[in-house]
Structure formats: C-alpha cells, structure tokens
Amino acid sequence: MFAIRLSPVLLAGLLAAFFARAEDAPFAAKAEHVVLVVWDGMRPDFIRADTTPVLHALATRGTFFGNNHSVYITSTEVNGTAIATGCYPGRTGILANVEFRPDIHPFHPVATEHPQSCRRGDEVRAGKYVRVPTLAEIVQRAGHRTAIAGTKPVALLHDRGLDRAASHGSTVLFAGKSNPPAALAPITAALGKFPSYPDVETLSPNTAQNAWTARALTEQLWRDGVPKFSTLWLGDPDFSQHLTMPGSPTALAAMADSDAALGTVLTALRAKGVLEKTNIFIVSDHGFSTVDWAVDLSGALKKAGFTTVRAYTKEPQPGEILQVALGGSTAFYIPGRDPELVKKLVAFLQATNYAGPIFTRTALPGTFAMQAARIDSPDSPDVLLSFRWQDEKNANGVPGLLAAEGRRNNYGTHASLSRYDIHNTLVAAGPDIRAGFRDTLPTANVDVAPTILHRLGIPGADQMDGRILREALAGVEVAAPQPETKTLEVSTPTAVGTWRQYLKITTLGDHTYLDEGNSGPVPK
Numbered sequence: 001m002f003a004i005r006l007s008p009v010l011l012a013g014l015l016a017a018f019f020a021r022a023e024d025a026p027f028a029a030k031a032e033h034v035v036l037v038v039w040d041g042m043r044p045d046f047i048r049a050d051t052t053p054v055l056h057a058l059a060t061r062g063t064f065f066g067n068n069h070s071v072y073i074t075s076t077e078v079n080g081t082a083i084a085t086g087c088y089p090g091r092t093g094i095l096a097n098v099e100f101r102p103d104i105h106p107f108h109p110v111a112t113e114h115p116q117s118c119r120r121g122d123e124v125r126a127g128k129y130v131r132v133p134t135l136a137e138i139v140q141r142a143g144h145r146t147a148i149a150g151t152k153p154v155a156l157l158h159d160r161g162l163d164r165a166a167s168h169g170s171t172v173l174f175a176g177k178s179n180p181p182a183a184l185a186p187i188t189a190a191l192g193k194f195p196s197y198p199d200v201e202t203l204s205p206n207t208a209q210n211a212w213t214a215r216a217l218t219e220q221l222w223r224d225g226v227p228k229f230s231t232l233w234l235g236d237p238d239f240s241q242h243l244t245m246p247g248s249p250t251a252l253a254a255m256a257d258s259d260a261a262l263g264t265v266l267t268a269l270r271a272k273g274v275l276e277k278t279n280i281f282i283v284s285d286h287g288f289s290t291v292d293w294a295v296d297l298s299g300a301l302k303k304a305g306f307t308t309v310r311a312y313t314k315e316p317q318p319g320e321i322l323q324v325a326l327g328g329s330t331a332f333y334i335p336g337r338d339p340e341l342v343k344k345l346v347a348f349l350q351a352t353n354y355a356g357p358i359f360t361r362t363a364l365p366g367t368f369a370m371q372a373a374r375i376d377s378p379d380s381p382d383v384l385l386s387f388r389w390q391d392e393k394n395a396n397g398v399p400g401l402l403a404a405e406g407r408r409n410n411y412g413t414h415a416s417l418s419r420y421d422i423h424n425t426l427v428a429a430g431p432d433i434r435a436g437f438r439d440t441l442p443t444a445n446v447d448v449a450p451t452i453l454h455r456l457g458i459p460g461a462d463q464m465d466g467r468i469l470r471e472a473l474a475g476v477e478v479a480a481p482q483p484e485t486k487t488l489e490v491s492t493p494t495a496v497g498t499w500r501q502y503l504k505i506t507t508l509g510d511h512t513y514l515d516e517g518n519s520g521p522v523p524k
Contacts, residue, residue, distance in 0.1 A: 031279040031431045034452050035265060036231045038083065039258045040076060040152065041238030041414065042284035042425045043246060044068070045398075051252055052259040054266065055282060055427060062280075062429025063437045063472040069444040069513045070286040072373045072386075073097075073329055074414050074421040076238070077112045079285035079445050080154035084134040086449030086464030088374035093131040094157065095375050096326050097415075100333045107312035109324050113153040115177070118160045133460070134158050135449045139229045140167050142458045148172040149217035150233030151209045154285075158231055171221055173213065187220045197239075205254035206239040214261035218268035226274050228456065232265060234258045238288075241412035245290045247396030251412070279430030279455055283448055286414045287421045289328065289402035290394035295354050295387070297330060297405050298323060304348050321345065324381070325405040328389075328416025331381035337361070342382050349385055350492065350499040354403040356388040357417055357501045357517040366492030366499045373417075373503075373514060374465075388519055389418035417503075417517035434474050441471055442483055442506045442513040467511050481509045489522050 039055075044066075049056045071082045071089060073096050081087075081094040089095045098109045101117070103124045110117045121129030136146040136159040145168040148158045155174040164170065164180045171183045176194025178184040188194070195208035217232050240254035262282065269275040301308050301323070308323040316322070316335040324331040334341050339362075346364050349355045360383055361376075363369035370376040370384070387403040394401065395410065400420030404413050414421045426443060429435075432455045446466030453461045454468045461468055471478045483506050491500040502522045504515040 030457075031277055031455060032228075033226050033269075033274055033278040034229050034456060035226075035269070035278055035280045036083075036229075036448070036452070037262055037265060037280065037282045038080075038150075038231065038233040039237065039255075039282065039284050039425060040233065040235050041241050041286060041288050041412075042255070042258070043287045043420070044284075044423065044425045046237075046246075046252075046255055047425065047427070051255050054259045054263045058262075058280070058282065058429045059427045061435060062427060063434050063439055065426035065428070065439045065443045065469075065472070067440055067442050068283075068424055068426035069442065069515070070284075070422050070424045071445055072375065072417060072422070072514060072517075073326060073384075074286040074416065074424075075326060076152065076154050076285050077157065080113070080233070081130060081134075081157050082445045083283060083285065083448050084136070084158040085130065085132050086135070086446050086453075086461070086466040087132050088446060088465050090371070090374045090376045091132055091465065093129070093377060093379060095377055095380060096324070096329075096331060098324055098326065099331070099379060100322055100324060100381070101379060107314070107316075109311060109322070111153075113157055115153070115156060115160075115174075118156055122160070129160070130157060132463075135452060136170065136172075136229065136231070137161070138453065138460045139456065139458060140170055142456075144168060144228035146170040147217060147221040147227045147230040148174075148233075149213050149221060149231070150174050151206065151213045151235035152233060155231070155233045170227070173216055173221070176209075176212075187216050190220060191215055200243060203244060203250045205250055205257050206236050207254075207257045210234045210236055210257055210261055211264075214264045218264055222268060222272065226269065226272055226278070229452070232261070234261055238285075241288050243411075245394055245396065245398075245410055245412040246288045246400070247394065247398035276431065279428065279432050279452075281448055281452065282425065282427040283445060284425040285445070287400075287418075287424045288412050288414050289389060289400040289416065289418050289420045290398065291404045291406055291411055291413050292392075292394070292401040292409055293354060293403040294406035294409050295403050297325075300352070301348070306345065306348070326415045327413040328402055328404050328418065328421060329384060329386045330405055332383040332385070334382040337382055345383055347494065349383075350494050351496050354388050356386040356403075356519045357503065358386075359384040366490055366494075366501065368488070368490060368501070368503060372488070373517075386417040386517060389416055389420070417514075419516040422514065422516055428469075428472060432474055434472050437472060439469070439472050441480055442508050442511075442515075443469060444513055467509075483508045485515070487522055 159172040198204040236254035322333040450461035503517040
C-alpha cells in the first residue's frame with residue numbers, strides 16, 4: 001500500500017542533481033542539512049545495482065566506506081545509541097538490547113529501548129539513562145530543530161526527552177508513537193494509523209511500516225521545511241532476515257523496500273529545493289549471520305548442575321544465575337557476583353564446542369576483560385559469551401554461519417563477534433562528501449556522529465569516542481596514519497584440552513577497531 005518505486009529516468013535525474021554540487025562546486029558551499037538513514041541489519045555485500053539501485057548509485061558516486069564496523073554487542077539498541085552519541089557502550093550505558101537493570105526492574109530483564117525503561121532509567125539516574133548527549137540533543141541545544149522517525153522503538157534512544165520546551169519544535173516518532181504525544185494526531189490523520197507487522201506466516205517484508213515512517217518524515221515532519229538534522233530508521237532488512245535468513249527472497253524484497261524509502265527521501269529533498277544542500281549518511285546498525293546450530297544452552301547448563309532462570313520471581317538467591325539470550329551472544333548475571341560461581345560457569349563454557357570469546361569483569365584465565373570490547377560498565381553482566389562462528393555459506397550462498405541460542409536452524413541473527421555481524425554498511429554523499437571515493441581505512445558507527453557535528457559546524461565532536469572521517473570530506477587533504485592490525489589471544493588449560501580465544505583489532509592513530517573474535521585456532 002505504501003511502497004514507492006522510482007523510475008530509472010527519475011532516479012538518474014535525482015542523483016545527477018544531488019552530485020552536481022559535490023563534483024563541481026567549491027568546498028566552501030557547505031551543506032545546510034544532514035539526513036541520516038539507517039537500514040537495520042543491512043550487510044554491505046548486498047549493496048547491488050539490481051537490488052538496491054538508489055543506494056548502489058550513492059555508494060558509487062559518493063563515498064563508500066569499505067571497512068566499517070558495528071560495535072559489540074552487534075545489536076540494534078547498542079548500535080542505535082552508538083550512532084546517536086558517537087560513543088562506545090561502556091560510556092553510553094546501553095550494553096545490549098535486553099539487560100538486567102535492578103534499579104529499573106528488580107527481577108526482570110528490561111528491553112533497553114522500551115519507553116518505560118527510558119523513563120525509569122532517567123528518573124533513577126537524573127536524566128542520564130543514556131549517559132552522554134545524543135546527536136539530536138546536541139543539535140537542539142545549538143538552537144536547531146531535529147526530526148527523528150523510526151519504524152522501531154530504537155528511535156526513542158536518539159531523542160527521548162519528554163520536555164519539548166527547548167527542542168525548537170523537534171519531534172521523534174518511534175514505532176507509531178511520538179514525543180511530543182500531540183504530534184501524532186495530524187500524522188495519522190494524513191497517513192492513517194501506524195500499520196501492524198505483517199503476518200509472519202506470509203514471509204513478507206515489513207513494507208507498510210517502513211513506508212509509513214518514511215512518508216511521516218518527508219510529508220509531515222518536513223512539512224514546514226527540512227530541519228538541520230533528521231534521522232530515518234528503517235526496520236528492514238533486519239525484520240526479514242530474522243524471519244528467514246540473509247539472501248532469501250524475503251530479505252532481498254525488504255532491501256528493495258528500503259531502497260524505495262531512500263528514494264522517497266531524495267525525492268522530498270529535491271521537491272523542497274534542498275537536495276544539493278544536504279549531506280546524506282546511510283548506515284546499518286549491524287551485519288547478519290545465519291544460525292546453523294541452535295544451541296540449547298539452558299538445557300546444557302541444567303544438565304551440568306547449574307541453576308539458571310530467564311527472570312527472577314523474587315529476590316535473587318545465591319547460585320541462581322540469570323541467563324539473558326541476545327541472539328549471537330548470551331549474558332549471565334550472578335547474584336552477589338559470586339567469584340567461585342563465575343569461575344565454574346566460565347570453565348563449563350570453555351569446555352563446549354559452541355562457545356566463542358568469553359568476557360568477564362576481572363579477565364579470568366582464558367577470557368577477556370569487558371574493557372577489551374568497550375562494554376565495561378557498572379551494569380555489565382558478570383559473564384558475556386559470544387557464540388562461535390564460521391565462514392561457510394548458507395542455503396542462499398551467503399557466507400557467515402553462527403551457533404546461537406534458539407529453537408531452530410537456518411534463520412538469521414546477529415549480536416556476535418563474527419566478522420559478518422561486525423562489518424556493516426556506511427555510505428555518504430553530498431556537497432561536503434568526496435565523490436567517487438572508496439574509503440579503505442577502518443571506520444565505525446561511532447564515527448558517524450562526530451563527522452555529522454563537524455560538518456554542521458556544531459561543537460561536541462571532541463567529546464565523543466569516534467573520529468571525524470576527514471579522509472572522506474571533499475576538498476580536504478589528509479595524511480592519515482597507516483592502520484595496524486594485530487590479534488590478541490588468551491588461552492587456558494581445561495579438562496578437554498587447551499581453550500583459546502582471540503580478538504582481531506585494527507588501530508588507526510588513537511582509535512581502535514574491533515574486527516572479529518572467535519575461539520579455536522588463532523588466524524595468522
């Protein structure tokens with residue numbers, strides 16, 4: 001009902017107009033607007049002319065970042081916050097999609113993007129549920145209006161404040177809800193109610209919700225002009241790849257839908273006369289893998305004598321481990337942080353053939369400290385497991401297989417340290433962006449926010465963990481340092497042999513990028 005397709009002629013005209021200034025005009029003509037479009041779960045190896053012609057054209061004629069990184073845990077809320085803040089999870093405080101936060105709920109894990117989690121988190125932490133300012137908040141404080149529209153609730157993490165008095169008319173839409181609440185009525189009057197998810201039995205992409213959200217942004221939130229900064233968060237191809245697997249017909253159709261939504265953005269910018277004054281960034285929160293081994297981890301732990309629960313019903317008892325499945329990773333919370341139980345749990349995991357890298361608070365033998373993945377926080381779990389992965393291909397010929405907690409094989413997931421989860425999409429184009437450039441330097445989701453702030457001329461980039469992607473800026477000559485890649489390894493003897501796990505990292509000057517991690521033989 002909501003799908004919009006661009007004709008090849010119109011598409012060519014849009015892109016020609018968009019790149020004219022970037023290719024021909026002097027760099028002094030800087031953009032007046034920035035639009036950030038997130039394709040949830042988009043792998044960079046699917047940017048193709050046949051499936052995603054709009055994105056492919058932008059990647060070809062703008063800047064394609066060929067070595068971009070999601071941050072671990074490679075999941076939506078973690079990276080949504082990293083994109084919004086330019087900071088790693090250890091600083092933002094958002095460590096996973098689902099976490100045990102006793103100050104928010106004493107017994108149950110909470111969804112970190114849920115409005116109640118955000119509201120309660122801000123109440124108990126003096127407005128610092130997300131511990132650092134978001135890009136939207138910084139732009140608003142500089143005196144500008146922003147517009148955030150997301151098919152998924154993660155959009156709320158970008159701009160969750162209920163007091164809109166100082167927001168300069170800014171609005172955030174998240175899964176059919178809004179802040180301020182009154183902003184929703186005129187949108188639904190024009191577009192109808194936010195559509196429901198498609199029936200999963202049909203194996204259909206989430207076309208209606210994504211198209212509704214794109215129209216809500218471009219037709220309603222931009223009605224009185226394009227703000228200084230806007231974000232459009234599309235829930236596909238993530239929804240469709242979880243429903244099926246990477247490379248499936250459903251997933252490919254979902255990418256075509258997201259491409260149509262990107263075309264909707266370009267069309268609206270041109271209609272409003274600001275296409276040539278806008279920098280556009282297209283990013284994904286994470287990559288994707290295919291589960292080829294659905295692990296019954298709870299059953300294995302029970303058989304080994306552990307007591308695990310998915311939620312507490314009363315005050316946690318000694319020895320009662322809270323187990324939180326995160327897809328390609330699992331978090332364990334241990335009452336009282338009992339060191340002996342932590343050691344016992346780690347030893348069990350190191351004797352399995354599906355465990356990948358294990359993280360602990362104190363870097364127990366054969367594990368890495370939480371800080372190694374920048375997930376060190378007072379709220380971090382006691383033990384964090386990333387499942388083992390391999391390069392082999394799924395039934396659609398797409399590489400990247402993964403063990404994970406689940407009930408079935410051959411479906412898509414993420415949140416591991418697999419290179420296929422970590423390496424994700426980043427494309428940029430506009431008057432401030434180099435044309436026809438492929439950036440081979442390591443980049444990451446945390447680099448997006450400081451780069452956007454820098455181009456908008458708003459202070460704050462130096463307070464972020466990420467770097468300004470100067471090598472991709474038009475008219476800027478950069479003598480970038482050479483990246484250096486190395487592998488960190490830890491090992492320990494176990495009852496079944498030597499346990500080994502590794503992290504592959506790349507440094508670029510003062511910045512470090514986590515490339516992958518696994519257990520078993522260390523790659524050369």
